Amino acid sequence: MKRFLHHDELARDSRFVRQDNAQSTVLATLPDDVDTIVNTFEQFSEMIEGSVKGTAAEPLFESYGPGFALTILNEPIDPDVPASLTRLLLRMHGIFVGEIQALEGAARSLWDFPDAPWDFKMNMARQAWDEARHVQIFEKLLNHLGGEVGMFPESTFLFECACSEEPAMRVAGVNRGLEGLACDVFRDMIKYAEKTGDERMRQAVDYVLADELTHVRFGSEWVREFTKDDPEHRKRVNEYRRTVDKQFSFGGARSDREDAAIPIAWDDRLEAGFTEEELKDLAELSSSGPTKKTLVEAARILRERHLAKREAAANGSASEAQS
Numbered sequence: 001m002k003r004f005l006h007h008d009e010l011a012r013d014s015r016f017v018r019q020d021n022a023q024s025t026v027l028a029t030l031p032d033d034v035d036t037i038v039n040t041f042e043q044f045s046e047m048i049e050g051s052v053k054g055t056a057a058e059p060l061f062e063s064y065g066p067g068f069a070l071t072i073l074n075e076p077i078d079p080d081v082p083a084s085l086t087r088l089l090l091r092m093h094g095i096f097v098g099e100i101q102a103l104e105g106a107a108r109s110l111w112d113f114p115d116a117p118w119d120f121k122m123n124m125a126r127q128a129w130d131e132a133r134h135v136q137i138f139e140k141l142l143n144h145l146g147g148e149v150g151m152f153p154e155s156t157f158l159f160e161c162a163c164s165e166e167p168a169m170r171v172a173g174v175n176r177g178l179e180g181l182a183c184d185v186f187r188d189m190i191k192y193a194e195k196t197g198d199e200r201m202r203q204a205v206d207y208v209l210a211d212e213l214t215h216v217r218f219g220s221e222w223v224r225e226f227t228k229d230d231p232e233h234r235k236r237v238n239e240y241r242r243t244v245d246k247q248f249s250f251g252g253a254r255s256d257r258e259d260a261a262i263p264i265a266w267d268d269r270l271e272a273g274f275t276e277e278e279l280k281d282l283a284e285l286s287s288s289g290p291t292k293k294t295l296v297e298a299a300r301i302l303r304e305r306h307l308a309k310r311e312a313a314a315n316g317s318a319s320e321a322q323s
């Protein structure tokens, strides 16, 4: 069996729609400038439209235009706002495919490094077992909310960004970057379930979060072990984890800002083995993208232009029909 699988080779059945990862990568590198953001999204408009066509995200594109992700990602999920169910389902589906990729990441770590210590392999096997259970839990929660597998496109961005060919970097990316993001997202989902009184969702996500803390701990311990006696190596691994964390902040949507859509789960992360110093660094690097004001303004312009384009197209075809 092949080692070091490329993200394009991840196997899915016919229910899944694969999305280009470019959009997620672009989100991580946006500057704090309205015009640049608007131009970037307009440039990708056709690709974004193509990637949501025929999926449950198509109405979001129709309502908000190519910058719909800016609105969806940067507004906290609130049961009282319009399209809240679609947005909740979009996030739940994103978590579901994230669990599949976490399963693939852990299972690949077990397979890709045959010379790694036995205890490392046992930890990765344990994690793969947990992630398989999480995939099932989130599939059930998706159904519980009225959604289904494949209703939104899947981006394999998480797997692509977190999987390095070097074992210390692999666990830094998957077990500290990806699993750390999972802690933030799950704490936020628990708060949402408490707000809506959804006891089933609250309890299920709480159980999953307990596992994720263990997975982050595997990462913290194995990075230490793989880089012991080599401070240079440890520094490079930490730099890699910081790059992954920057990408997983989606331009500040996951950050320590007061109005962040996904706040950093500070207490959970401390329990999982992150240090105060690492968390302060994460808060700083995740908040360094465009301000919320910039993103809201860019999203507004993109939406206006999109609706004007649609109206012009509709008028054009109406006058064609008349002549």
Ligand SMILES: [Fe+2]
Pocket: 099, 102, 130, 131, 134, 182, 208, 212
């Ligand atoms: Fe998981």
Ligand SMILES: [Fe+2]
Pocket: 102, 131, 179, 182, 211, 212, 215
């Ligand atoms: Fe996990």
